Amino acid sequence: MENLIELLQFPFMQRAIAGGILLGLLGGLLGCFVTLRQLSFFSHAVGHAALVGIALGVLLQLPLNSMLLPFTLVFGLVVLYLIDQTDLWSDNVLSIVLSGALAIGVILTSFIQGYRGNLMGVLFGDILAVNGADLILTALLLLGSSIFLLLTLDQQILLTLNQAIAKVQGVSVQLHRYLFVILLSLAVAVSIKAVGILLVNAFLVIPASTAKLISQRFTKFLWLSLILGVLSSITGMLVSGIFDFASGPSIVLVQFTLFLTFLGFSKLNRKNSEILNKQ
Amino acid sequence: MNSDPPDAAIAPNSRSKEITPVLKVENLTVYQGTYAAVEDVSFELPVGTNTAIVGPNGAGKSTLVQAILGLLPFEGAVQILGCPLSRLGNLRYQIGYIPQNFVFDRGFPLSVSELVGLGWVDHKLSNSAQLPVFPHWRITLPWKTNPRKAPAIAQAMEQVDIYHLRNRAIGNLSGGQLKRVLLAHCLVMPRRLLVLDEALAGVDLQGEADFYTLLNQLKREHGWTVLQVSHDLDMVSHHCDRVLCLNRRLVCQGQPEEALSPQNLLNAYGPSFSRYQHHH
Numbered sequence: 001m002e003n004l005i006e007l008l009q010f011p012f013m014q015r016a017i018a019g020g021i022l023l024g025l026l027g028g029l030l031g032c033f034v035t036l037r038q039l040s041f042f043s044h045a046v047g048h049a050a051l052v053g054i055a056l057g058v059l060l061q062l063p064l065n066s067m068l069l070p071f072t073l074v075f076g077l078v079v080l081y082l083i084d085q086t087d088l089w090s091d092n093v094l095s096i097v098l099s100g101a102l103a104i105g106v107i108l109t110s111f112i113q114g115y116r117g118n119l120m121g122v123l124f125g126d127i128l129a130v131n132g133a134d135l136i137l138t139a140l141l142l143l144g145s146s147i148f149l150l151l152t153l154d155q156q157i158l159l160t161l162n163q164a165i166a167k168v169q170g171v172s173v174q175l176h177r178y179l180f181v182i183l184l185s186l187a188v189a190v191s192i193k194a195v196g197i198l199l200v201n202a203f204l205v206i207p208a209s210t211a212k213l214i215s216q217r218f219t220k221f222l223w224l225s226l227i228l229g230v231l232s233s234i235t236g237m238l239v240s241g242i243f244d245f246a247s248g249p250s251i252v253l254v255q256f257t258l259f260l261t262f263l264g265f266s267k268l269n270r271k272n273s274e275i276l277n278k279q
Numbered sequence: 280m281n282s283d284p285p286d287a288a289i290a291p292n293s294r295s296k297e298i299t300p301v302l303k304v305e306n307l308t309v310y311q312g313t314y315a316a317v318e319d320v321s322f323e324l325p326v327g328t329n330t331a332i333v334g335p336n337g338a339g340k341s342t343l344v345q346a347i348l349g350l351l352p353f354e355g356a357v358q359i360l361g362c363p364l365s366r367l368g369n370l371r372y373q374i375g376y377i378p379q380n381f382v383f384d385r386g387f388p389l390s391v392s393e394l395v396g397l398g399w400v401d402h403k404l405s406n407s408a409q410l411p412v413f414p415h416w417r418i419t420l421p422w423k424t425n426p427r428k429a430p431a432i433a434q435a436m437e438q439v440d441i442y443h444l445r446n447r448a449i450g451n452l453s454g455g456q457l458k459r460v461l462l463a464h465c466l467v468m469p470r471r472l473l474v475l476d477e478a479l480a481g482v483d484l485q486g487e488a489d490f491y492t493l494l495n496q497l498k499r500e501h502g503w504t505v506l507q508v509s510h511d512l513d514m515v516s517h518h519c520d521r522v523l524c525l526n527r528r529l530v531c532q533g534q535p536e537e538a539l540s541p542q543n544l545l546n547a548y549g550p551s552f553s554r555y556q557h558h559h
Contacts, residue, residue, distance in 0.1 A: 036387060158397045161387060164378045165464075168348050168474075169398070170371040215388035216448035 007241050012128055019130040019194055020233030020251060022138040023203055026187050028229030029145055031208030032222050033180060036160045040205045041091055042079070042181075045098040046188045047200040049075050051105030054122050054192075058112050064122065065137065069189045075101065076185030080178065125196025127237070127247040138190050145183045152176070157218055195248035206255040207232060213259075213266045232258055299361040301326055301472050301504040302347065307355035309339065309346045316342045320355075320529050324472075324521075329498060329505040331515040333539075334525035335548045340508040341379055343525065344476050347506075348376060360471060372400045375465025377478040379508070381457065385450035391460050392445040396432045398464035401425060435467040439493060455486035459493070466497065473498075475507035487511070491518040512539055 007013050034043055053071025057064055079097050083090045121129070149156055159166035159173050167173050184204075191200045207228040208221075215221035236251025243250075302324040309317040317339035324330055332340045346353040349364050357364040360373065375398070436442040439459045444452065452460060458478055465473055479487045495518055498505055509515050515522060515535060522538035524530040524547040531543045 036384065154397050157389065157393075161383055161389065161394075161397075162378065162381060164345075164348075164350055165376055167350055168371065168374055168376040169400075170367075170369070212386060212388055216446070217390045218388055218393055221388035 004241050015130050016127045017237050018135055019127055020237050021230050022142055023191050023194055024229030024233035025226055026142045027203030028207045028226040030184055030187050031204045032225050034204045035208045041094050043184055043188055043204045044201045045094045046072055046076050046185050047197050048098055049101035050192055050197055052101050055105050055108035072185045072189040076181045080181045123197050125194050125248040127194040130194055141186055141190055199248050199252050202252040202255055206259055210259045210262045213262045300324055303358040305356040307353055309342050309351055309353045318528050322532055324504050326504055328521050329519045330521040331519040332508045332523045332525055338526045340525055341476050344508055373471045375470040375473040377461045377475045379476040387450055389449050391447050392432055394449055394460055395435055395463045395467050398467045399428050399431055400468055431467050435463040439463045455482045458490055473503045473505045477508050
C-alpha cells in the first residue's frame with residue numbers, strides 16, 4: 001500500500017491516471033453510440049488499420065500523432081464512404097479494407113530499419129508514457145465530443161433508433177454520421193498510445209455494453225457508461241500498480257470483469273422478475 | 280394541446296388565409312435504377328382527410344410515401360402545407376411519420392416516455408417555413424429542459440392510453456403497444472400531416488381496430504390530415520374517407536365505395552384478386 005501511495009506521487013503516474021480518466025470518459029461517451037449503431041467492428045478496424053499510419057510515421061521519422069491522427073481520420077471517412085457506396089454488408093467492407101490496410105502496414109514495417117521498439121510499444125500501448133500534450137489532445141477531443149453529442153442528444157438518439165423518422169423530422173442524418181465517425185476515428189487514434197492497437201476497442205465497447213445490460217432509460221445508460229469507463233480506468237491503474245501488471249491490459253481486465261459481473265446480475269434480475277410474474 | 284385551428288392549412292408564405300391542400304403531388308415519378316417504381320402520380324390531400332393508398336405488392340405504395348417525405352429522390356413536384364419539399368424548413372416538424380418496419384435493437388436502452396419526448400420540438404420553431412441559422416441542429420442544453428416538454432409528453436401518453444407504460448423499455452413492448460407509443464411520438468406536438476406506412480403490419484385484428492378508432496378520434500380532435508398505406512381493404516373502407524389505388528401508376532382515386540369498386544380493384548390488383556372481408 002505504501003508503495004502504491006509512493007507511486008501515485010510520481011508525475012508520470014499522475015499523468016497516467018488523468019489519461020485513464022479522460023479516456024474512460026471519452027470511451028464511455030462515444031461507446032454509447034458505437035454499441036447502439038453497431039460500430040464496434042468499425043472502431044476495431046480503424047484501430048488495426050492505424051498500424052499503417054504508425055509505420056509511415058516511423059519510416060518518415062515524424063512524431064507519432066502527426067501521422068496517426070490524419071491517417072485514422074481519413075481511413076474512417078473513406079471506409080464510411082465505401083460502406084455507403086456499395087451494396088455489400090458493412091462488415092464485409094470493413095473486413096476487406098481492414099485486411100488490405102493490415103497487409104500494407106505489415107509490409108511497411110518490414111522497411112523499418114534497426115530498432116522497432118517504438119512500433120511494438122504502439123501495438124500494445126503504454127499509458128505510463130502519456131505526456132502533457134497527449135492529455136491536452138484527449139481533453140480537447142472529449143470537450144468537442146461532449147459539446148457535439150450532448151447538445152444534439154435527442155437527434156443522436158433518434159437517428160440511432162430510426163434513420164427514416166429522423167430524416168422526416170429534419171435531422172441531417174448523413175452529416176451527423178460523418179461527424180460521429182470523425183470523432184470516433186480521432187478517439188481511436190488518441191487512445192492507441194495508452195492502450196495499444198490491440199486493446200483500443202475495449203474502451204469504446206465494454207463500458208457502454210456493460211451499461212446497456214442493466215439500463216432501460218437512455219439517460220441512465222449514458223451516465224452509467226461514463227461512470228464505468230472512469231471506474232475501470234482508475235481501478236485498472238491501481239491493479240497495475242499493486243500487482244505490477246501492464247497498465248492497458250489491467251484496465252481492460254477490470255472492464256471485462258465488470259461486464260461479466262453485470263451480465264450475471266442482469267440474468268439473475270431477469271430470472272427473479274420472471275418468477276415474480278408467474279406468482 | 281394543439282392551439283392551431285384544426286380546420287385550415289394556412290400557406291406559410293402567404294398572409295391571406297387561403298386554404299391550401301396539406302399535400303400536393305404533381306407528376307411524381309420514382310426511379311429505382313432505370314425502372315420506374317412509381318410513374319406520373321398526381322393527387323392532393325384536402326385538410327382533415329384520412330386517405331389510404333392501396334394496391335398489390337410491388338405497386339410502389341411505400342416508395343411513393345418515402346418519396347413524398349423526401350426519403351427517396353424523385354422527379355416531379357411535392358408541396359406540403361403549400362411549401363415545396365426542398366424548402367420546408369421547420370414546417371417539417373408538422374409531419375408525423377410511422378414507418379413500415381420499425382425494427383430496432385430490442386436491448387435499446389430507451390423508455391417509452393423518452394421515445395415520445397424525441398418527437399417534441401419547441402412550438403416556436405415548428406410554425407415557420409424559414410430555415411434557422413443552423414438548419415436541423417436543434418441545439419438543446421441538456422441541463423435546461425423546456426418546462427412545456429414534460430407536460431406535453433405526459434398528455435400525449437395519456438391520450439393514447441400508454442401513461443402506465445412510461446418507464447418501460449421500448450424493447451419490452453408488444454407490437455400494438457409500440458404503435459401506440461409511435462402515435463404518441465407524433466402527438467407530442469401539433470402536427471398537420473400524419474403519414475403511416477403499413478403501420479399496423481404485425482398487429483392483430485383487434486389491435487388494428489382499436490388503433491384505427493383511436494386514430495380517427497385523434498384526427499378529429501387535432502385536425503390531422505392522414506395519409507396511410509394499407510393492405511386491409513376492409514379496414515380502409517370502414518375508417519378512411521379517400522382511397523388512392525396504385526399499381527405503379529394511379530389507377531383510381533375517390534371515396535372508398537367508388538374507388539374500391541370491383542372493376543377498379545380488378546384494374547389495380549389484376550384478375551387473380553379476391554377480396555377477403557372480416558368483421559370488427
